[in-house]
Amino acid sequence: MRKLQYECSVVRRSVDFGIEFVPRDLYWKTTYYAIQAEKCGFDYLWITDHFNNRNVYVSLGIVAAYTDKIKFGPGVTNPYLVHPIVTAQAVCSLNEVAPGRVVCGIGVGDKTTLSMVNVAQSTPLATVRESVKIIRDISAGRDVQHKGQIYNISGARFNFRVRNKIPIFIGAQGPKMLSLAAELGDGVLINASHPKDVETAREFIDQGVRISNRDPSEVEVAAYTSFSVAEDVKKAAKAVTPVVAYIVAGCPEVILQRHGISKESSVEILNAISQERWKDAFSKVTPEMMEAFSICGTPEQCIEKISNLLRIGVTQFVAGSPLGPDMRRSIALIGQQILPMFQ
Amino acid sequence: MGVEEVVRKIPESLWRTASERIIDMILNSSNADNMPSDLAKTILYYWQRDQLATEVGLQKLLDAALRLEPEKTISFMEELGLPEVVVTLRRSTKA
Numbered sequence: 228m229r230k231l232q233y234e235c236s237v238v239r240r241s242v243d244f245g246i247e248f249v250p251r252d253l254y255w256k257t258t259y260y261a262i263q264a265e266k267c268g269f270d271y272l273w274i275t276d277h278f279n280n281r282n283v284y285v286s287l288g289i290v291a292a293y294t295d296k297i298k299f300g301p302g303v304t305n306p307y308l309v310h311p312i313v314t315a316q317a318v319c320s321l322n323e324v325a326p327g328r329v330v331c332g333i334g335v336g337d338k339t340t341l342s343m344v345n346v347a348q349s350t351p352l353a354t355v356r357e358s359v360k361i362i363r364d365i366s367a368g369r370d371v372q373h374k375g376q377i378y379n380i381s382g383a384r385f386n387f388r389v390r391n392k393i394p395i396f397i398g399a400q401g402p403k404m405l406s407l408a409a410e411l412g413d414g415v416l417i418n419a420s421h422p423k424d425v426e427t428a429r430e431f432i433d434q435g436v437r438i439s440n441r442d443p444s445e446v447e448v449a450a451y452t453s454f455s456v457a458e459d460v461k462k463a464a465k466a467v468t469p470v471v472a473y474i475v476a477g478c479p480e481v482i483l484q485r486h487g488i489s490k491e492s493s494v495e496i497l498n499a500i501s502q503e504r505w506k507d508a509f510s511k512v513t514p515e516m517m518e519a520f521s522i523c524g525t526p527e528q529c530i531e532k533i534s535n536l537l538r539i540g541v542t543q544f545v546a547g548s549p550l551g552p553d554m555r556r557s558i559a560l561i562g563q564q565i566l567p568m569f570q
Numbered sequence: 571m572g573v574e575e576v577v578r579k580i581p582e583s584l585w586r587t588a589s590e591r592i593i594d595m596i597l598n599s600s601n602a603d604n605m606p607s608d609l610a611k612t613i614l615y616y617w618q619r620d621q622l623a624t625e626v627g628l629q630k631l632l633d634a635a636l637r638l639e640p641e642k643t644i645s646f647m648e649e650l651g652l653p654e655v656v657v658t659l660r661r662s663t664k665a
Contacts, residue, residue, distance in 0.1 A: 253602055253603070253605070253610075254610075255605065255607075255610035255611070255613070255614060256597060256602065258614050259593075259597065259613075259614065259617060262614065262617050262618050266620075293614050293615075293617075293618050294618070295618075553598075554597070555593070555594065555597055
Protein backbone atom coordinates (compact mmCIF):
# COMPACT_ATOMS: atom_id res chain seq x y z
CA MET A 228 0.00 0.00 0.00
CA ARG A 229 1.27 3.46 -0.91
CA LYS A 230 2.49 5.50 2.05
CA LEU A 231 0.01 8.20 2.89
CA GLN A 232 0.91 11.31 4.82
CA TYR A 233 -1.87 12.20 7.21
CA GLU A 234 -1.29 15.95 7.26
CA CYS A 235 -3.44 18.04 4.97
CA SER A 236 -3.05 21.58 3.73
CA VAL A 237 -6.30 23.50 3.64
CA VAL A 238 -7.36 25.24 0.44
CA ARG A 239 -10.15 27.73 -0.26
CA ARG A 240 -13.03 26.41 -2.34
CA SER A 241 -16.19 27.65 -3.99
CA VAL A 242 -18.16 24.68 -2.72
CA ASP A 243 -18.53 23.43 0.83
CA PHE A 244 -17.55 19.95 1.89
CA GLY A 245 -19.23 18.20 4.78
CA ILE A 246 -18.59 14.92 6.51
CA GLU A 247 -21.02 12.72 8.39
CA PHE A 248 -20.26 10.67 11.46
CA VAL A 249 -22.47 8.10 13.12
CA PRO A 250 -21.72 8.07 16.87
CA ARG A 251 -21.61 4.29 17.07
CA ASP A 252 -17.94 4.60 17.94
CA LEU A 253 -16.46 5.56 21.29
CA TYR A 254 -16.62 9.33 21.79
CA TRP A 255 -12.85 9.79 21.56
CA LYS A 256 -12.71 8.07 18.16
CA THR A 257 -15.47 10.28 16.74
CA THR A 258 -13.68 13.32 18.18
CA TYR A 259 -10.33 12.16 16.79
CA TYR A 260 -11.87 11.93 13.30
CA ALA A 261 -13.61 15.29 13.76
CA ILE A 262 -10.28 16.98 14.52
CA GLN A 263 -8.77 15.22 11.51
CA ALA A 264 -11.65 16.37 9.28
CA GLU A 265 -11.13 19.96 10.41
CA LYS A 266 -7.39 19.76 9.73
CA CYS A 267 -8.13 18.33 6.27
CA GLY A 268 -10.31 21.31 5.39
CA PHE A 269 -13.87 20.05 5.72
CA ASP A 270 -16.32 22.92 6.24
CA TYR A 271 -19.13 21.01 7.96
CA LEU A 272 -19.44 18.06 10.29
CA TRP A 273 -22.81 16.38 10.66
CA ILE A 274 -23.50 13.85 13.40
CA THR A 275 -26.52 11.60 13.05
CA ASP A 276 -29.20 11.47 15.73
CA HIS A 277 -30.58 8.02 16.54
CA PHE A 278 -31.54 7.06 20.07
CA ASN A 279 -29.66 3.74 19.79
CA ASN A 280 -26.31 5.45 19.17
CA ARG A 281 -24.48 7.84 21.47
CA ASN A 282 -26.29 11.11 22.09
CA VAL A 283 -25.74 13.58 19.29
CA TYR A 284 -25.40 16.67 21.50
CA VAL A 285 -22.95 15.03 23.87
CA SER A 286 -20.90 14.02 20.82
CA LEU A 287 -21.13 17.52 19.33
CA GLY A 288 -20.26 19.15 22.65
CA ILE A 289 -16.97 17.31 22.75
CA VAL A 290 -16.32 18.09 19.09
CA ALA A 291 -17.00 21.77 19.87
CA ALA A 292 -14.36 21.73 22.59
CA TYR A 293 -11.65 20.12 20.46
CA THR A 294 -12.16 21.99 17.17
CA ASP A 295 -11.83 25.66 16.19
CA LYS A 296 -13.20 26.25 12.71
CA ILE A 297 -15.42 23.49 11.39
CA LYS A 298 -19.19 24.07 11.47
CA PHE A 299 -21.25 21.28 12.94
CA GLY A 300 -24.68 20.16 13.94
CA PRO A 301 -27.11 17.28 14.22
CA GLY A 302 -27.58 15.74 10.80
CA VAL A 303 -30.41 15.28 11.28
CA THR A 304 -32.49 15.34 14.43
CA ASN A 305 -36.26 14.80 14.35
CA PRO A 306 -39.17 16.48 16.11
CA TYR A 307 -40.90 13.20 16.95
CA LEU A 308 -38.47 12.13 19.65
CA VAL A 309 -37.13 15.56 20.57
CA HIS A 310 -39.47 18.52 21.07
CA PRO A 311 -38.31 21.48 18.94
CA ILE A 312 -37.93 23.63 22.07
CA VAL A 313 -35.38 21.13 23.39
CA THR A 314 -33.61 20.97 20.02
CA ALA A 315 -33.38 24.77 20.04
CA GLN A 316 -32.03 24.73 23.59
CA ALA A 317 -29.39 22.15 22.61
CA VAL A 318 -28.13 23.92 19.50
CA CYS A 319 -28.19 27.33 21.18
CA SER A 320 -26.20 25.99 24.13
CA LEU A 321 -23.69 24.48 21.72
CA ASN A 322 -23.47 27.84 20.01
CA GLU A 323 -22.16 29.30 23.25
CA VAL A 324 -19.27 26.82 23.15
CA ALA A 325 -18.61 27.39 19.44
CA PRO A 326 -20.13 30.73 18.41
CA GLY A 327 -21.17 30.92 14.78
CA ARG A 328 -20.19 27.33 14.07
CA VAL A 329 -23.44 25.58 14.90
CA VAL A 330 -26.06 24.50 12.37
CA CYS A 331 -29.23 22.59 12.97
CA GLY A 332 -30.26 19.72 10.73
CA ILE A 333 -33.84 18.56 11.19
CA GLY A 334 -36.08 16.14 9.32
CA VAL A 335 -38.70 13.49 9.90
CA GLY A 336 -36.20 10.97 11.18
CA ASP A 337 -35.52 7.38 10.42
CA LYS A 338 -38.65 5.23 10.17
CA THR A 339 -36.94 2.03 11.34
CA THR A 340 -35.50 3.58 14.49
CA LEU A 341 -38.69 5.46 15.34
CA SER A 342 -40.77 2.31 14.92
CA MET A 343 -38.64 0.60 17.61
CA VAL A 344 -40.15 3.00 20.11
CA ASN A 345 -43.60 3.01 18.50
CA VAL A 346 -43.36 6.59 17.28
CA ALA A 347 -45.13 7.30 14.00
CA GLN A 348 -43.99 9.97 11.56
CA SER A 349 -47.44 11.55 11.55
CA THR A 350 -48.31 14.78 9.68
CA PRO A 351 -44.68 15.27 8.66
CA LEU A 352 -45.08 18.52 6.74
CA ALA A 353 -46.88 20.37 9.53
CA THR A 354 -44.55 18.92 12.14
CA VAL A 355 -41.42 20.08 10.34
CA ARG A 356 -42.93 23.46 9.40
CA GLU A 357 -43.96 24.22 12.97
CA SER A 358 -40.72 22.87 14.44
CA VAL A 359 -38.61 25.13 12.24
CA LYS A 360 -40.67 28.17 13.21
CA ILE A 361 -40.42 27.35 16.93
CA ILE A 362 -36.64 26.79 16.76
CA ARG A 363 -36.17 30.04 14.81
CA ASP A 364 -38.35 32.12 17.11
CA ILE A 365 -36.93 31.01 20.41
CA SER A 366 -33.34 31.12 19.11
CA ALA A 367 -33.93 34.72 18.04
CA GLY A 368 -34.83 35.62 21.61
CA ARG A 369 -38.56 35.93 20.96
CA ASP A 370 -41.32 34.78 23.30
CA VAL A 371 -42.80 31.74 21.60
CA GLN A 372 -46.57 31.92 21.40
CA HIS A 373 -47.49 29.10 19.08
CA LYS A 374 -50.87 27.56 18.53
CA GLY A 375 -50.47 25.20 15.62
CA GLN A 376 -51.77 21.90 14.35
CA ILE A 377 -49.03 20.00 16.20
CA TYR A 378 -47.58 22.22 18.93
CA ASN A 379 -49.19 24.48 21.44
CA ILE A 380 -46.76 26.74 23.27
CA SER A 381 -47.75 29.72 25.32
CA GLY A 382 -44.90 31.99 26.25
CA ALA A 383 -41.69 29.95 26.11
CA ARG A 384 -38.47 31.95 26.29
CA PHE A 385 -34.79 31.24 26.97
CA ASN A 386 -33.12 32.68 30.04
CA PHE A 387 -30.00 33.23 27.99
CA ARG A 388 -29.11 35.20 24.88
CA VAL A 389 -28.16 33.59 21.57
CA ARG A 390 -25.58 35.78 19.92
CA ASN A 391 -26.04 34.76 16.30
CA LYS A 392 -28.49 33.12 13.94
CA ILE A 393 -28.29 29.35 13.75
CA PRO A 394 -28.85 28.15 10.17
CA ILE A 395 -31.45 25.42 9.83
CA PHE A 396 -30.98 22.69 7.23
CA ILE A 397 -33.99 20.51 6.51
CA GLY A 398 -33.54 16.87 5.58
CA ALA A 399 -35.98 16.04 2.79
CA GLN A 400 -36.81 13.16 0.45
CA GLY A 401 -40.32 13.41 -1.01
CA PRO A 402 -41.51 16.20 -3.36
CA LYS A 403 -43.59 18.10 -0.77
CA MET A 404 -40.91 17.98 1.91
CA LEU A 405 -38.25 19.12 -0.58
CA SER A 406 -40.40 22.06 -1.55
CA LEU A 407 -41.12 22.92 2.09
CA ALA A 408 -37.44 22.61 2.95
CA ALA A 409 -36.54 25.12 0.24
CA GLU A 410 -39.34 27.41 1.36
CA LEU A 411 -38.26 27.48 5.02
CA GLY A 412 -34.70 26.25 5.37
CA ASP A 413 -31.34 27.89 5.13
CA GLY A 414 -30.37 24.66 3.45
CA VAL A 415 -31.85 21.42 2.15
CA LEU A 416 -30.19 18.10 2.92
CA ILE A 417 -30.93 15.52 0.25
CA ASN A 418 -30.07 11.87 0.72
CA ALA A 419 -28.75 11.29 -2.78
CA SER A 420 -25.56 10.11 -4.41
CA HIS A 421 -26.63 10.12 -8.07
CA PRO A 422 -27.19 13.13 -10.36
CA LYS A 423 -30.60 11.79 -11.47
CA ASP A 424 -31.88 11.91 -7.88
CA VAL A 425 -30.40 15.33 -7.24
CA GLU A 426 -31.89 16.66 -10.50
CA THR A 427 -35.33 15.39 -9.50
CA ALA A 428 -34.93 16.89 -6.04
CA ARG A 429 -33.86 20.21 -7.55
CA GLU A 430 -37.19 20.59 -9.37
CA PHE A 431 -39.06 20.54 -6.08
CA ILE A 432 -36.45 22.69 -4.35
CA ASP A 433 -36.84 25.30 -7.09
CA GLN A 434 -40.60 25.12 -6.58
CA GLY A 435 -40.18 25.87 -2.85
CA VAL A 436 -37.84 28.74 -3.60
CA ARG A 437 -40.44 30.26 -5.96
CA ILE A 438 -43.27 29.84 -3.42
CA SER A 439 -41.28 31.72 -0.80
CA ASN A 440 -40.07 34.37 -3.24
CA ARG A 441 -36.50 33.81 -2.16
CA ASP A 442 -33.30 34.24 -4.03
CA PRO A 443 -32.13 30.68 -4.93
CA SER A 444 -28.68 31.55 -3.61
CA GLU A 445 -30.18 31.85 -0.12
CA VAL A 446 -30.82 28.12 -0.03
CA GLU A 447 -27.91 25.73 0.29
CA VAL A 448 -28.38 22.39 -1.41
CA ALA A 449 -26.44 19.69 0.39
CA ALA A 450 -26.13 16.19 -1.06
CA TYR A 451 -25.77 13.67 1.70
CA THR A 452 -24.07 10.74 -0.02
CA SER A 453 -23.08 7.21 0.88
CA PHE A 454 -19.39 7.62 0.33
CA SER A 455 -16.44 5.26 0.27
CA VAL A 456 -12.94 6.02 -0.94
CA ALA A 457 -9.80 3.88 -0.99
CA GLU A 458 -6.79 3.39 -3.23
CA ASP A 459 -8.18 -0.06 -4.00
CA VAL A 460 -11.57 0.17 -5.68
CA LYS A 461 -12.61 -3.29 -4.47
CA LYS A 462 -12.00 -2.36 -0.86
CA ALA A 463 -13.93 0.89 -1.29
CA ALA A 464 -16.85 -1.05 -2.80
CA LYS A 465 -16.80 -3.69 -0.09
CA ALA A 466 -17.05 -1.04 2.61
CA VAL A 467 -20.12 0.63 1.11
CA THR A 468 -22.00 -2.51 -0.02
CA PRO A 469 -23.93 -3.01 3.26
CA VAL A 470 -25.08 0.63 3.18
CA VAL A 471 -26.27 0.25 -0.41
CA ALA A 472 -28.09 -2.97 0.48
CA TYR A 473 -30.03 -1.16 3.20
CA ILE A 474 -30.84 1.76 0.88
CA VAL A 475 -32.12 -0.55 -1.86
CA ALA A 476 -34.15 -2.56 0.63
CA GLY A 477 -36.00 0.52 1.84
CA CYS A 478 -36.14 2.45 -1.40
CA PRO A 479 -39.46 3.67 -2.88
CA GLU A 480 -40.31 2.01 -6.19
CA VAL A 481 -40.26 5.31 -8.11
CA ILE A 482 -36.58 5.80 -7.25
CA LEU A 483 -35.71 2.18 -8.08
CA GLN A 484 -37.37 2.63 -11.48
CA ARG A 485 -35.39 5.83 -12.08
CA HIS A 486 -32.23 3.72 -11.87
CA GLY A 487 -33.58 0.68 -13.74
CA ILE A 488 -33.61 -1.49 -10.61
CA SER A 489 -36.47 -3.95 -10.23
CA LYS A 490 -38.76 -4.00 -7.22
CA GLU A 491 -38.18 -7.77 -7.01
CA SER A 492 -34.45 -7.37 -6.46
CA SER A 493 -35.15 -4.83 -3.73
CA VAL A 494 -37.59 -7.21 -2.03
CA GLU A 495 -35.04 -10.05 -2.23
CA ILE A 496 -32.48 -7.91 -0.41
CA LEU A 497 -35.07 -6.77 2.13
CA ASN A 498 -36.04 -10.38 2.85
CA ALA A 499 -32.42 -11.42 3.28
CA ILE A 500 -31.78 -8.50 5.65
CA SER A 501 -34.88 -9.16 7.72
CA GLN A 502 -33.81 -12.80 8.10
CA GLU A 503 -30.29 -11.67 8.99
CA ARG A 504 -28.80 -13.47 5.97
CA TRP A 505 -26.23 -10.71 5.61
CA LYS A 506 -23.89 -12.43 3.16
CA ASP A 507 -26.81 -13.28 0.91
CA ALA A 508 -28.20 -9.75 1.15
CA PHE A 509 -24.90 -8.10 0.32
CA SER A 510 -24.17 -10.51 -2.52
CA LYS A 511 -27.37 -9.36 -4.23
CA VAL A 512 -26.09 -5.79 -4.51
CA THR A 513 -25.35 -5.18 -8.19
CA PRO A 514 -22.94 -2.68 -9.81
CA GLU A 515 -26.03 -0.71 -10.96
CA MET A 516 -27.18 -0.39 -7.35
CA MET A 517 -23.72 0.73 -6.27
CA GLU A 518 -23.69 3.33 -9.02
CA ALA A 519 -27.14 4.62 -8.10
CA PHE A 520 -26.79 4.79 -4.36
CA SER A 521 -23.17 5.48 -3.55
CA ILE A 522 -20.11 7.45 -4.46
CA CYS A 523 -17.37 4.93 -4.25
CA GLY A 524 -13.99 4.22 -5.73
CA THR A 525 -10.48 5.59 -5.94
CA PRO A 526 -9.94 9.32 -5.26
CA GLU A 527 -9.91 9.97 -9.03
CA GLN A 528 -13.22 8.16 -9.53
CA CYS A 529 -14.78 9.99 -6.59
CA ILE A 530 -13.62 13.36 -7.92
CA GLU A 531 -15.47 12.70 -11.18
CA LYS A 532 -18.67 11.66 -9.39
CA ILE A 533 -18.55 14.65 -7.04
CA SER A 534 -18.04 16.98 -10.01
CA ASN A 535 -21.17 15.57 -11.64
CA LEU A 536 -23.20 16.51 -8.56
CA LEU A 537 -21.72 19.98 -8.30
CA ARG A 538 -22.60 20.68 -11.95
CA ILE A 539 -26.30 20.38 -11.15
CA GLY A 540 -26.33 22.84 -8.33
CA VAL A 541 -25.16 21.03 -5.20
CA THR A 542 -23.54 23.65 -2.97
CA GLN A 543 -22.41 21.32 -0.20
CA PHE A 544 -21.10 17.84 -0.81
CA VAL A 545 -21.43 15.62 2.25
CA ALA A 546 -19.27 12.52 2.44
CA GLY A 547 -21.52 10.22 4.42
CA SER A 548 -21.07 6.88 6.05
CA PRO A 549 -19.05 4.64 5.71
CA LEU A 550 -16.34 6.94 4.18
CA GLY A 551 -14.14 3.93 3.40
CA PRO A 552 -12.62 0.70 4.67
CA ASP A 553 -10.32 2.59 7.05
CA MET A 554 -11.83 5.79 8.39
CA ARG A 555 -8.58 7.60 9.20
CA ARG A 556 -7.01 6.75 5.87
CA SER A 557 -10.15 7.67 3.95
CA ILE A 558 -10.40 11.10 5.62
CA ALA A 559 -6.74 11.69 4.77
CA LEU A 560 -7.33 10.64 1.15
CA ILE A 561 -10.25 13.04 0.84
CA GLY A 562 -8.24 15.86 2.41
CA GLN A 563 -5.15 15.34 0.30
CA GLN A 564 -6.41 14.10 -3.02
CA ILE A 565 -10.05 15.12 -3.39
CA LEU A 566 -10.65 18.48 -1.69
CA PRO A 567 -7.70 20.25 -3.40
CA MET A 568 -9.33 19.47 -6.77
CA PHE A 569 -12.24 21.78 -5.92
CA GLN A 570 -10.40 24.95 -4.94
CA MET B 571 10.98 1.93 33.05
CA GLY B 572 8.01 4.27 32.52
CA VAL B 573 6.70 5.46 29.18
CA GLU B 574 8.74 8.65 29.60
CA GLU B 575 11.97 6.67 29.59
CA VAL B 576 10.81 4.41 26.76
CA VAL B 577 10.12 7.40 24.54
CA ARG B 578 13.53 8.87 25.37
CA LYS B 579 15.07 5.68 23.96
CA ILE B 580 13.24 6.11 20.65
CA PRO B 581 15.31 8.26 18.27
CA GLU B 582 13.59 11.54 17.47
CA SER B 583 13.78 10.70 13.77
CA LEU B 584 11.30 7.86 14.42
CA TRP B 585 8.76 9.84 16.44
CA ARG B 586 6.55 10.66 13.45
CA THR B 587 6.47 7.05 12.21
CA ALA B 588 5.88 5.73 15.72
CA SER B 589 3.11 8.21 16.35
CA GLU B 590 1.30 7.37 13.07
CA ARG B 591 1.50 3.62 13.65
CA ILE B 592 0.39 3.83 17.26
CA ILE B 593 -2.59 6.02 16.35
CA ASP B 594 -3.74 3.35 13.87
CA MET B 595 -3.18 0.66 16.49
CA ILE B 596 -5.32 2.50 19.03
CA LEU B 597 -8.12 3.47 16.65
CA ASN B 598 -8.43 -0.06 15.29
CA SER B 599 -7.98 -1.87 18.58
CA SER B 600 -10.62 -4.36 19.62
CA ASN B 601 -9.81 -3.35 23.19
CA ALA B 602 -10.62 0.32 22.61
CA ASP B 603 -13.11 0.17 25.49
CA ASN B 604 -10.14 -0.11 27.85
CA MET B 605 -8.95 3.40 27.04
CA PRO B 606 -9.24 5.56 30.18
CA SER B 607 -11.30 8.64 29.40
CA ASP B 608 -8.76 11.07 30.91
CA LEU B 609 -5.99 9.60 28.74
CA ALA B 610 -8.23 9.80 25.66
CA LYS B 611 -8.91 13.48 26.37
CA THR B 612 -5.19 14.17 26.80
CA ILE B 613 -4.48 12.52 23.44
CA LEU B 614 -7.22 14.60 21.80
CA TYR B 615 -5.69 17.73 23.37
CA TYR B 616 -2.31 16.97 21.80
CA TRP B 617 -3.89 15.92 18.50
CA GLN B 618 -5.78 19.21 18.23
CA ARG B 619 -2.43 21.01 18.68
CA ASP B 620 -0.51 18.75 16.28
CA GLN B 621 1.70 17.48 19.10
CA LEU B 622 1.21 13.72 18.91
CA ALA B 623 4.62 13.29 17.31
CA THR B 624 6.37 15.19 20.10
CA GLU B 625 7.98 13.60 23.14
CA VAL B 626 5.00 14.20 25.40
CA GLY B 627 2.46 13.27 22.70
CA LEU B 628 4.23 10.02 22.01
CA GLN B 629 4.33 9.24 25.73
CA LYS B 630 0.53 9.49 25.89
CA LEU B 631 0.10 7.39 22.76
CA LEU B 632 2.47 4.74 24.05
CA ASP B 633 0.67 4.67 27.38
CA ALA B 634 -2.60 4.03 25.54
CA ALA B 635 -1.06 1.45 23.19
CA LEU B 636 0.37 -0.55 26.09
CA ARG B 637 -3.02 -0.63 27.78
CA LEU B 638 -4.95 -1.58 24.62
CA GLU B 639 -2.46 -3.65 22.60
CA PRO B 640 0.60 -4.60 24.69
CA GLU B 641 1.80 -7.41 22.41
CA LYS B 642 1.39 -5.43 19.20
CA THR B 643 3.19 -2.48 20.81
CA ILE B 644 6.16 -4.64 21.74
CA SER B 645 6.28 -6.15 18.23
CA PHE B 646 6.28 -2.66 16.81
CA MET B 647 9.22 -1.65 19.01
CA GLU B 648 11.02 -4.75 17.73
CA GLU B 649 10.27 -3.60 14.19
CA LEU B 650 11.76 -0.21 15.01
CA GLY B 651 14.97 -1.99 16.09
CA LEU B 652 14.81 -1.05 19.77
CA PRO B 653 15.82 -4.27 21.62
CA GLU B 654 16.43 -2.55 24.95
CA VAL B 655 12.92 -1.10 24.94
CA VAL B 656 11.48 -4.48 23.97
CA VAL B 657 13.17 -6.26 26.88
CA THR B 658 11.99 -3.65 29.35
CA LEU B 659 8.44 -3.65 28.03
CA ARG B 660 8.29 -7.45 28.12
CA ARG B 661 9.44 -7.37 31.72
CA SER B 662 6.93 -4.73 32.74
CA THR B 663 3.98 -6.38 30.98
CA LYS B 664 4.76 -9.69 32.72
CA ALA B 665 5.03 -8.01 36.12
